[in-house]
Amino acid sequence: xxSSAYPAMAAHxxxxxxxxxxxxxxxxxxxERALDNRYTQGLTITDIHTxxxxxxxxxxxxxxxxxxxxxxxxxxxxxxxxxxxxxYVRRERSQEDRRKVLLSLTTQGRKAYRAHLLxxxxxxxxxxxxxxxxxxxxxxxxxxxxxxxxxxxx
Amino acid sequence: xxSSAYPAMAAHxxxxxxxxxxxxxxxxxxxERALDNRYTQGLTITDIHTxxxxxxxxxxxxxxxxxxxxxxxxxxxxxxxxxxxxxYVRRERSQEDRRKVLLSLTTQGRKAYRAHLLxxxxxxxxxxxxxxxxxxxxxxxxxxxxxxxxxxxx
DNA sequence: ATAAAATACTTTGAAACTCTAACAAAATTA
DNA sequence: TAATTTTGTTAGAGTTTCAAAGTATTTTAT
Numbered sequence: 001x002x003s004s005a006y007p008a009m010a011a012h013x014x015x016x017x018x019x020x021x022x023x024x025x026x027x028x029x030x031x032e033r034a035l036d037n038r039y040t041q042g043l044t045i046t047d048i049h050t051x052x053x054x055x056x057x058x059x060x061x062x063x064x065x066x067x068x069x070x071x072x073x074x075x076x077x078x079x080x081x082x083x084x085x086x087x088y089v090r091r092e093r094s095q096e097d098r099r100k101v102l103l104s105l106t107t108q109g110r111k112a113y114r115a116h117l118l119x120x121x122x123x124x125x126x127x128x129x130x131x132x133x134x135x136x137x138x139x140x141x142x143x144x145x146x147x148x149x150x151x152x153x154x
Numbered sequence: 155x156x157s158s159a160y161p162a163m164a165a166h167x168x169x170x171x172x173x174x175x176x177x178x179x180x181x182x183x184x185x186e187r188a189l190d191n192r193y194t195q196g197l198t199i200t201d202i203h204t205x206x207x208x209x210x211x212x213x214x215x216x217x218x219x220x221x222x223x224x225x226x227x228x229x230x231x232x233x234x235x236x237x238x239x240x241x242y243v244r245r246e247r248s249q250e251d252r253r254k255v256l257l258s259l260t261t262q263g264r265k266a267y268r269a270h271l272l273x274x275x276x277x278x279x280x281x282x283x284x285x286x287x288x289x290x291x292x293x294x295x296x297x298x299x300x301x302x303x304x305x306x307x308x
Numbered sequence: 309a310t311a312a313a314a315t316a317c318t319t320t321g322a323a324a325c326t327c328t329a330a331c332a333a334a335a336t337t338a
Numbered sequence: 339t340a341a342t343t344t345t346g347t348t349a350g351a352g353t354t355t356c357a358a359a360g361t362a363t364t365t366t367a368t
C-alpha cells in the first residue's frame with residue numbers, strides 16, 4: 001500500500017515535506033474507499049468534489065462551480081451531464097440571464113453530500129483523537145499557514 | 155483558483171478537516187506549476203512521482219516501484235515507457251532472475267529528482283517559516299500520528 | 309525430470325477525466 | 339444596430355488508469 005513512495009524511515013526521521021505528501025496520499029486513498037456508501041454508490045471522488053462545489057442549498061451558475069473546482073467549463077459540463085443523469089444535480093436556466101445554467105443539488109445529491117461530509121469529519125476526528133489538544137492547535141495553525149502561503153502564490 | 159471548493163471561512167474558523175482538504179489541493183496545484191523547471195520540462199506530477207519511486211541510486215524491479223506508487227504493473231509499464239523514451243529512466247533485465255526488469259534513473263532522471271526535491275523542500279520550509287522549531291517538532295509528530303492512523307486502515 | 313503452478317512483466321482494450329478549439333445563444337457595449 | 343463579451347455545450351484528442359489476456363521465466367510438486 002505504498003505508504004509514501006519515498007524511502008522508508010523511522011517516523012521521527014521523516015521530514016515535514018515527506019510527511020505532508022505521505023499523509024495527504026493516505027487520506028486520499030481512504031476517502032476513495034469510503035465511496036461504497038449507500039448514498040454515494042457508483043460515485044467517484046471527482047463526482048463528490050463536483051457535488052460539494054455545487055453546494056448544499058445554493059443555486060450557482062456553471063461558472064462559479066467551475067472556478068471552485070479549478071476546472072474549465074467544458075470539464076464541468078461533462079461532469080454535470082453524468083450527475084444530472086444519475087439524479088444528483090439539477091440544471092435550470094436562469095430567468096434573469098438566460099445564458100446562465102444554475103446548478104443545485106437534488107435531495108439525493110444532498111444525501112450524498114452529507115454522507116461524504118459525515119464520513120470525512122468522523123475520519124479526521126478519529127485520527128486526531130490520539131493528539132493532545134496542544135498538538136491539535138499547532139497542527140491547525142501550521143496547516144492554515146501552509147495553505148495560505150500556497151494560496152498566496154496560486 | 156478555487157482555494158478549496160468548500161465555502162470560504164476565516165482561517166481560524168476552519169476545522170482541521172477542511173484544512174486538510176484545502177491544504178492538500180493548494181499544495182498539489184503549486185507543485186504542478188513548478189514543473190516548467192529546466193530539469194522537469196514536459197513532465198507531469200505523475201511522472202515525477204514515478205521518478206521518485208524509482209529512487210535516486212537504486213535498481214528496483216517494476217514490482218517494488220509499483221507497490222511504492224500503489225498502482226498496478228500495467229500502469230507502471232506505460233509510465234515507464236514514456237520516461238524511458240524521454241531518457242529519465244533506464245530498464246535492464248535482471249541477470250539473477252530474468253523475469254525481472256530493473257529500473258534506475260539516468261543522469262537526467264536524477265537531475266529531475268533533485269530539482270523536484272529542492273523545490274519541495276524550499277516550499278515547505280518557506281511555508282513553515284513562522285513556526286518555532288518546537289512547533290515544527292509538534293507538527294511533525296502530529297502528522298506522523300495522523301498518517302499512521304490512516305495507513306493502519308488502508 | 310518434468311508437469312503444474314506461481315511470479316514478473318507487457319499488451320490490449322476500455323473507461324474516466326481533462327483540455328483546447330469551434331460553436332451557439334444571450335447580453336452588453338459602442 | 340452591429341460588434342464584442344459572456345456563458346455554456348460539443349467535438350475531438352491526450353493522459354492516466356485498470357482488468358484481462360498473453361509471454362517468459364522460475365519454483366514447486368510429483
